[in-house]
Structure formats: structure tokens, C-alpha cells
Amino acid sequence: MRATLLLALAATLAAAAAHAEGVVVEDHMIKSSTPGIELFVRNKHLSSMTAARPDRTLLFIHGATYPAETSFDLPIAGKSMMDLFAEAGFDVFLVDVRGYGRSTRPPAMDKPPHENPPAATSDEAGADLGSAVDYVLGLRGLAKLNLMGWSWGTSIAGRYAAGHNDKIERLVLYAPAWTFEPTVAPPTQPLPAYRFVDEATAKKRWLMGVAEDQQANLIPPGVFDAWWNATLATDPVGAKMNPPQLRAPDGVYAEFTQYWRAGKPFYDPADIRVPTLLIHAEWDADLPSYMAHKVFAHLTRAPYKRFVELGQGTHTVMLEKNRKQFFDEIRAFLTETDPTALN
Numbered sequence: 252m253r254a255t256l257l258l259a260l261a262a263t264l265a266a267a268a269a270h271a272e273g274v275v276v277e278d279h280m281i282k283s284s285t286p287g288i289e290l291f292v293r294n295k296h297l298s299s300m301t302a303a304r305p306d307r308t309l310l311f312i313h314g315a316t317y318p319a320e321t322s323f324d325l326p327i328a329g330k331s332m333m334d335l336f337a338e339a340g341f342d343v344f345l346v347d348v349r350g351y352g353r354s355t356r357p358p359a360m361d362k363p364p365h366e367n368p369p370a371a372t373s374d375e376a377g378a379d380l381g382s383a384v385d386y387v388l389g390l391r392g393l394a395k396l397n398l399m400g401w402s403w404g405t406s407i408a409g410r411y412a413a414g415h416n417d418k419i420e421r422l423v424l425y426a427p428a429w430t431f432e433p434t435v436a437p438p439t440q441p442l443p444a445y446r447f448v449d450e451a452t453a454k455k456r457w458l459m460g461v462a463e464d465q466q467a468n469l470i471p472p473g474v475f476d477a478w479w480n481a482t483l484a485t486d487p488v489g490a491k492m493n494p495p496q497l498r499a500p501d502g503v504y505a506e507f508t509q510y511w512r513a514g515k516p517f518y519d520p521a522d523i524r525v526p527t528l529l530i531h532a533e534w535d536a537d538l539p540s541y542m543a544h545k546v547f548a549h550l551t552r553a554p555y556k557r558f559v560e561l562g563q564g565t566h567t568v569m570l571e572k573n574r575k576q577f578f579d580e581i582r583a584f585l586t587e588t589d590p591t592a593l594n
Contacts, residue, residue, distance in 0.1 A: 277294045281383065289355045293319075295343050303391035308397060310383060311401070315403035323345050325478050349375060351371070370444045370501065371502040377410055388418065408422065427546045428538050430545070432541065437509075448497045470572070529550075531543040532577075533560055535565055538566065561576055
């Protein structure tokens with residue numbers, strides 16, 4: 252019964268997001284590079300849009316645990332982050348890589364976690380992102396688009412941009428990952444294929460690093476419950492468990508264990524040769540500010556770069572009270588015409 256209610260809630264939230272005034276929503280299932288794996292892609296744009304433009308086309312990829320749909324298209328006060336970008340004239344897309352959201356879950360995720368190695372590795376996620384980029388470019392007849400990654404998605408998007416500068420107009424890295432200080436020894440036991448996340452764990456992680464006297468006013472009323480229920484609804488198998496839990500692939504932890512936690516970069520930001528924005532929030536305890544500063548210093552070949560630190564926000568600032576600041580900074584970066592010109 253709970254799983255049925257959660258699926259109905261997800262459909263209701265999607266419908267609410269779709270009815271932002273003048274905004275068209277289209278859902279696509281596209282082929283990945285792996286036979287049998289399909290990827291969920293959502294698109295929103297103004298109904299009045301007549302032509303596609305590289306500088307107004309934006310693709311978003313999610314982080315390590317939660318799907319892009321409920322991170323980027325959860326309506327708050329009637330509008331989601333996707334709606335805001337669409338209303339600002341963007342042709343905005345999101346993609347869930349394999350194992351997340353409505354995309355195909357690898358077969359290993361239907362077996363006990365320790366029977367298989369980590370599912371949805373970073374190489375596989377990178378290939379999925381590449382499939383989504385090529386799909387959007389083909390759909391719109393474009394040569395380039397804007398790309399934005401969040402958290403683990405900054406690893407995937409940053410590495411992709413470094414190897415495909417010709418397909419990227421501008422790059423946004425939201426809460427970027429970098430090497431840990433100090434480094435962390437690798438686990439002594441093999442990593443499982445996936446992990447379970449329950450509601451209490453999700454709430455605790457969201458508020459990690461936030462002072463107790465600041466927690467009550469950080470998340471708008473009802474948003475956490477709406478987000479958790481919508482997220483859980485994307486995993487019908489996990490939603491039927493007692494208690495309900497979200498299954499999240501552990502491919503991300505294979506990357507972090509072998510690279511970031513061990514003090515080795517997963518990619519070289521110096522290979523990125525497109526304008527790049529790093530955006531971060533001060534209370535982000537998952538990937539602290541020093542990581543964003545390190546990535547910024549390594550962006551030595553970007554034509555121009557910018558680092559914005561938002562106050563009073565966490566790793567999930569796009570769903571919090573300061574989400575409008577988050578949106579405004581990204582929109583400003585993506586829409587400025589000639590930031591290198593002299594007055």
C-alpha cells in the first residue's frame with residue numbers, strides 16, 4: 252500500500268511541476284551504450300521556444316545517492332529548479348545514470364548487495380552522461396550545450412568536459428569533489444554492489460554540519476517529506492521494504508576509495524578549456540569548501556572561471572531557503588554575454 256501511495260505521490264509532484272505556467276515537460280527513455288540499459292531524461296522549456304541555442308541549453312547530472320528528478324525538479328511553492336530555468340528561457344534537461352531514478356537498474360541491484368562488485372561505476376556513469384549529451388545535441392541539432400554536475404556528478408561532468416571540450420559551451424560544478432585532507436585508508440572488505448538509505452539517515456546527512464539553532468529554518472516546511480517520498484517512489488523495490496529504503500549504487504564509492512580519498516584526482520581540471528563556474532554552500536559537510544578551492548586552482552586553462560560560496564546552505568542548497576540565490580548565480584553565469592570585455 253505504501254509503495255502504491257508513493258508512486259502516486261511521485262506522479263502528482265511531476266504533474267505539479269509540469270503545470271508551471273507556459274512550461275512544457277517531456278520525458279524520454281534513451282538508450283545507453285550498454286545493451287538493455289535505458290536512461291531517464293526529462294526536458295522542460297517554454298511553450299513559446301522556437302529555436303534551440305547552445306548557450307540556452309542546459310543538462311544536469313545528479314550526485315552519489317539521489318536521482319536528478321527529485322533533486323532538480325521537486326516543486327517548492329509550485330515551482331522546481333527546472334521550472335525556474337525554463338521560465339528564464341533555458342531548454343533544460345536532466346539525466347539519471349543507470350541505477351538511479353527511473354533509469355534501468357543493473358541486474359546486480361536485484362541480488363544481495365555483497366554478491367557483486369559496485370554497480371554503476373564512474374566509467375559507466377560517464378558513458379551514460381555521454382549518451383545523454385549526444386541525445387540532447389542530436390534532438391536539438393546543436394554542436395554544444397551547457398553542462399552542470401552536482402557532487403559525484405562533478406566528477407562525471409568534469410571528466411566528461413575535460414575529454415569533450417568541443418561539446419560543452421559552459422560548465423557548472425556544484426559542490427565539486429577533490430582529494431581528501433587527510434587521505435583515508437581503503438576499506439579492508441570488498442565494496443558491495445549497492446547500499447540502503449533510510450529516511451532518518453537521509454535527514455541526518457542533509458543537516459550534517461548545520462548548527463542546531465539553524466536547522467529549523469533551513470528547509471522550507473514540508474519540503475523534506477515531499478522530497479523523501481518522491482525519491483523513495485523512484486525505487487518501487489526499496490519502497491516495499493520494512494522500513495522503506497532507497498537502494499543506491501556503490502560505483503561512486505569505488506571511485507572515491509581509489510581516487511579522492513586516496514589523494515589521487517579522478518580527472519585533471521587543467522584539461523577543461525571552457526568557461527567554468529564552481530558553486531558551493533558554506534555548511535556543506537559532504538564536500539567542504541577547501542575542495543572547491545583546490546578544483547578552482549587547477550582550472551588553469553579555462554578561458555575564465557568563477558567561484559561562488561553561498562551562505563547558510565548545505566550540500567542540498569537547491570532545495571533550501573537560499574535556493575533562489577543558487578539559481579540566480581548559475582543563471583547569471585550562463586547568460587552573461589562577454590565577461591572578459593573591458594568597460
